[in-house]
Amino acid sequence: xxxxxxxxxxxxxxxxxxxxxxxxxxxxxxxxxxxxxxxxxxxxxxxxxxxxxxxxxxxxxxxxxxxxxxxxxxxxxxxxxxxxxxxxxxxxxxxxxxxxxxxxxxxxxxxxxxxxxxxxxxxxxxxxxxxxxxxxxxxxxxxxxxxxxxxxxxxxxxxxxxxxxxxxxxxxxxxxxxxxxxxx
Amino acid sequence: xxxxxxxxxxxxxxxxxxxxxxxxxxxxxxxxxxxxxxxxxxxxxxxxxxxxxxxxxxxxxxxxxxxxxxxxxxxxxxxxxxxxxxxxxxxxxxxxxxxxxxxxxxxxxxxxxxxxxxxxxxxxxxxxxxxxxxxxxxxxxxxxxxxxxxxxxxxxxxxxxxxxxxxxxxxxxxxxxxxxxxxxxxxxxxxxxxxxxxxxxxxxxxxxxxxxxxxxxxxxxxxxxxxxxxxxxxxxxxxxxxxxxxxxxxxxxxxxxxxxxxxxxxxxxxxxxxxxxxxxxxxxxxxxxxxxxxxxxxxxxxxxxxxxxxxx
Numbered sequence: 001x002x003x004x005x006x007x008x009x010x011x012x013x014x015x016x017x018x019x020x021x022x023x024x025x026x027x028x029x030x031x032x033x034x035x036x037x038x039x040x041x042x043x044x045x046x047x048x049x050x051x052x053x054x055x056x057x058x059x060x061x062x063x064x065x066x067x068x069x070x071x072x073x074x075x076x077x078x079x080x081x082x083x084x085x086x087x088x089x090x091x092x093x094x095x096x097x098x099x100x101x102x103x104x105x106x107x108x109x110x111x112x113x114x115x116x117x118x119x120x121x122x123x124x125x126x127x128x129x130x131x132x133x134x135x136x137x138x139x140x141x142x143x144x145x146x147x148x149x150x151x152x153x154x155x156x157x158x159x160x161x162x163x164x165x166x167x168x169x170x171x172x173x174x175x176x177x178x179x180x181x182x183x184x
Numbered sequence: 185x186x187x188x189x190x191x192x193x194x195x196x197x198x199x200x201x202x203x204x205x206x207x208x209x210x211x212x213x214x215x216x217x218x219x220x221x222x223x224x225x226x227x228x229x230x231x232x233x234x235x236x237x238x239x240x241x242x243x244x245x246x247x248x249x250x251x252x253x254x255x256x257x258x259x260x261x262x263x264x265x266x267x268x269x270x271x272x273x274x275x276x277x278x279x280x281x282x283x284x285x286x287x288x289x290x291x292x293x294x295x296x297x298x299x300x301x302x303x304x305x306x307x308x309x310x311x312x313x314x315x316x317x318x319x320x321x322x323x324x325x326x327x328x329x330x331x332x333x334x335x336x337x338x339x340x341x342x343x344x345x346x347x348x349x350x351x352x353x354x355x356x357x358x359x360x361x362x363x364x365x366x367x368x369x370x371x372x373x374x375x376x377x378x379x380x381x382x383x384x385x386x387x388x389x390x391x392x393x394x395x396x397x398x399x400x401x402x403x404x405x406x407x408x409x410x411x412x413x414x415x416x417x418x419x420x421x422x423x424x425x426x427x428x429x430x431x432x433x434x435x436x437x438x439x440x441x442x443x444x445x446x447x448x449x450x451x452x453x454x455x456x457x458x459x460x461x462x463x464x465x466x467x468x469x470x471x472x473x474x475x476x477x478x479x480x481x482x483x484x485x486x487x488x489x490x491x492x493x494x495x496x
Contacts, residue, residue: 076294076295081482107295107404
C-alpha cells in the first residue's frame with residue numbers, strides 16, 4: 001500500500017567497479033572540503049574582533065549629561081510609566097543652591113534604578129523621555145553571578161563628565177527623533 | 185424648564201442653567217472643557233474662554249443664531265436652543281486658538297511640575313494644542329514664592345483663572361492674597377508675601393487647574409501615577425471641614441492628602457489644612473477603598489487593583 005506520493009521503492013542493484021573502490025567519491029568529498037578553505041569566514045574572534053551593531057540595537061541604558069556636564073534627567077517618571085516590564089524606579093529630589101553645575105533642571109533623580117533582569121530592552125523609555133536623558137546604547141549588559149548586581153543604579157547608568165567617558169548616542173538619537181516626529 | 189439641544193442631543197433642564205451645566209448633565213464628549221469655571225465657587229467662570237460653543241439657534245421664539253461664539257459657562261439656556269459644541273469645526277478651532285494663547289507664557293515644565301498627570305491645561309493641550317509654538321518673544325517669568333509653610337506659588341505657570349481668589353473669598357475668613365497689576369503683568373500675590381495661615385487656604389491647591397499652586401509637603405516627592413489614590417475619611421474637629429478626602433498612598437505611606445474631585449476636577453466638599461497637611465499617618469484616617477479612576481487616566485496606569493483593593 002502506498003501511503004504518500006513521495007515514497008520510493010528501494011532498488012538494491014549491484015555497485016559498479018568504480019563505486020566499489022570508493023576513491024572517486026572520496027575525492028569528490030575532499031574537493032568540497034577543500035573549497036571551504038578559500039571561502040570568507042562566517043565567524044569573528046570575539047572579543048578581539050567585534051561586529052558592527054545595527055543602529056536599532058538596544059543594549060545597556062545610559063543617562064545622558066548635556067554639553068556642560070549636567071544631568072538631563074529630571075525624574076519626571078514618564079519612562080517608568082511607559083515601561084511595560086516595570087523595571088524602572090526613581091526618587092526625585094530638589095536641586096539645592098550651588099548644584100546648578102550638576103543638574104540641568106530644578107528637580108533631579110536622586111535615585112534611579114533599572115532592574116536589568118526585568119528590562120526587555122524595548123526602548124519605550126527613550127521614546128517617552130521628554131528631556132533626551134535616557135538612551136539604549138550598543139553596549140552589552142555585563143554578565144554576573146548574582147541577581148542583586150543586576151539592579152543598576154545611577155553609578156552604572158549615568159555617563160561620565162570627562163569627554164572620554166561620554167557615551168556616543170548620535171545614531172540612536174537620530175533614530176528616536178525621526179520616530180517621534182513622524183506624523184501620527 | 186427649557187429644552188436644549190447640544191450636538192444633536194436634547195435634554196430638558198431647569199431655567200437659569202448654563203449651557204455648560206446642561207452639557208454636563210448629558211455628559212460625554214460634548215462637554216466643553218473649562219479652565220476657570222468651578223461649580224462650587226460663586227462668580228467663577230467667563231475668563232479662560234476654553235468653553236466656547238456656537239449657538240446655532242437662539243431659542244424657540246427667536247431662532248436667530250448668536251453672532252459670535254459664546255462662553256458656555258456664562259450663557260443661560262433658552263427653550264428650544266440649539267448648541268454646537270465639539271461637532272462644530274469653528275468651535276474646535278477657537279478652542280485650539282485659546283489653548284495657544286494660554287500656552288504663550290506657560291513654561292511647559294511638565295516633567296518637573298507636581299501637577300502633571302492631573303493638570304487640566306495638560307489635558308486641554310493634549311486635545312487641542314499644537315506641537316510647537318509660534319511665539320517668538322521671551323516668556324513672562326516670575327520668581328517662585330513660598331506662600332506660607334504649605335503652599336508654593338509658581339506664577340509662571342498661572343493662567344489667571346481667579347479660582348484661588350474665589351476660594352480665599354468664599355472659604356477663608358480673611359483673604360490675604362489676590363491679583364495685582366493688570367493685563368500681561370497681572371499676577372497672583374499676597375500682601376507683601378504674607379503667609380496664608382487660614383484653615384482652608386490649602387484648598388487653593390485643589391482648585392488650581394494648573395501647577396501654579398502646589399503642595400509644599402508633597403513637592404517633588406512622587407508622581408501622581410506612581411501613587412494609589414484611596415478614599416478616606418476622618419472626624420475632623422473643624423465644623424466646616426467635611427473630613428472626606430483622598431489619600432495618595434505609596435505602599436502603606438500617605439504621600440499627600442487632597443479633597444475629592446469629581447470627574448470634571450471639581451471639589452464639592454472642601455477640607456481643612458489640618459486634614460490636608462498634618463494628617464499623613466495611615467492611623468489618622470479610615471480607609472474606604474481604592475478610588476475609582478478613569479481607565480484612560482495616566483494615574484490608573486500600572487494599577488491593577490481597580491476598585492477592589494482593600495488596605496488593612
